[in-house]
Amino acid sequence: MSRVAILGATGYLGGYAVRRFMSDGHDVRAIVRSPGTASFPEGVEVVRGDVTDPATLPPALERVEGVLMCLNGGGDPARARSVEEQGGANVAAAAGNAGVQRIVLISGMFAQPAYAAYPWEQAKVRGEQHLNDSPVPSTVFRVGFVNETLSRFLRGNRPVLIGRQPHLVRPIAVDDIMSAASRAFGMPETANRVYDVGGDEPMTMREAVAAYASAVTGRRISPAAVRSVPIWLMRGVNRLFAKGEMTRALGILSTMNRHGDVTDTAAWFQDFGKPPTPFAQWVAQQSRIEESS
Ligand SMILES: NC(=O)c1ccc[n+]([C@@H]2O[C@H](COP(=O)([O-])OP(=O)(O)OC[C@H]3O[C@@H](n4cnc5c(N)ncnc54)[C@H](OP(=O)(O)O)[C@@H]3O)[C@@H](O)[C@H]2O)c1
Numbered sequence: 001m002s003r004v005a006i007l008g009a010t011g012y013l014g015g016y017a018v019r020r021f022m023s024d025g026h027d028v029r030a031i032v033r034s035p036g037t038a039s040f041p042e043g044v045e046v047v048r049g050d051v052t053d054p055a056t057l058p059p060a061l062e063r064v065e066g067v068l069m070c071l072n073g074g075g076d077p078a079r080a081r082s083v084e085e086q087g088g089a090n091v092a093a094a095a096g097n098a099g100v101q102r103i104v105l106i107s108g109m110f111a112q113p114a115y116a117a118y119p120w121e122q123a124k125v126r127g128e129q130h131l132n133d134s135p136v137p138s139t140v141f142r143v144g145f146v147n148e149t150l151s152r153f154l155r156g157n158r159p160v161l162i163g164r165q166p167h168l169v170r171p172i173a174v175d176d177i178m179s180a181a182s183r184a185f186g187m188p189e190t191a192n193r194v195y196d197v198g199g200d201e202p203m204t205m206r207e208a209v210a211a212y213a214s215a216v217t218g219r220r221i222s223p224a225a226v227r228s229v230p231i232w233l234m235r236g237v238n239r240l241f242a243k244g245e246m247t248r249a250l251g252i253l254s255t256m257n258r259h260g261d262v263t264d265t266a267a268w269f270q271d272f273g274k275p276p277t278p279f280a281q282w283v284a285q286q287s288r289i290e291e292s293s
Contacts, residue, residue, distance in 0.1 A: 008070030051087030057094035075247030077119035088127030092134035137191035144198035159213035167260020196263035
């Protein structure tokens, strides 16, 4: 058990990390840009820090043994670079000076030279390189398709895919990822390793979306009934009506449409075990969550 600082604790994946790390017995410090507006479970220490402002990092990392990075600089190339590339360098430098023993980086499966077609993925590739060059041991999780993303494919009660998404994915529950991240801090053999992180149940995204939609709507929805909207059309909607807010998500979906799930999970299964939450069990939990809310 150790004190772990979480960068990106207010974010989507970071929120799961906070809860999982707390229940695993870590002392959790959330490093956030706006401490006044962030809300966390009782017991979380909240300190200010901005990875694009290196002066904020030494005090934020004082007395910390581990750092989890769950950062996302969005779809704007300059901001993605400053947060995920230069931010990685800033955190690595400050962590080295603070005596941090391990950094765990949550990255994405396309953040590797063979697939990094977009600026935010290229920023992640270089950010990872900064961690490799640092004396602080690091563990990188290149995360594939996450179960929790499925909620984003419901429009009202109707499941809608973006792109045809013909390839197989192997979805994984976020809590299974964060449980492994939590353990990584105590596993010396995972130092300076990069893991492709995914589940072990192949399915099309259409099948995954249909199963999720059936569970939360209470209606049986077949994969064939899931509509698909072309990516080019969504890009137009993004430009005209969404002020570019979907740029990053559409880029990722476009790469998925072309390549599918590119994770090679052999090393991940070997060192961390197969993810404990079967997809069907996770889906059943979602229907219970919907019923109780
Ligand atoms: N979501 C997925 O399904 C998924 C799948 C695979 C991989 N990933 C990877 O997981 C990582 C996290 O993704 P996410 O979806 O959880 O992102 P997110 O919800 O957008 O959260 C991003 C976090 O980064 C923080 N942040 C942004 N700029 C910062 C800065 N300058 N200094 C400090 N913190 C800053 C944000 O804090 P503020 O509250 O201050 O804005 C927020 O907490 C990303 O690297 C992503 O590529 C995500």
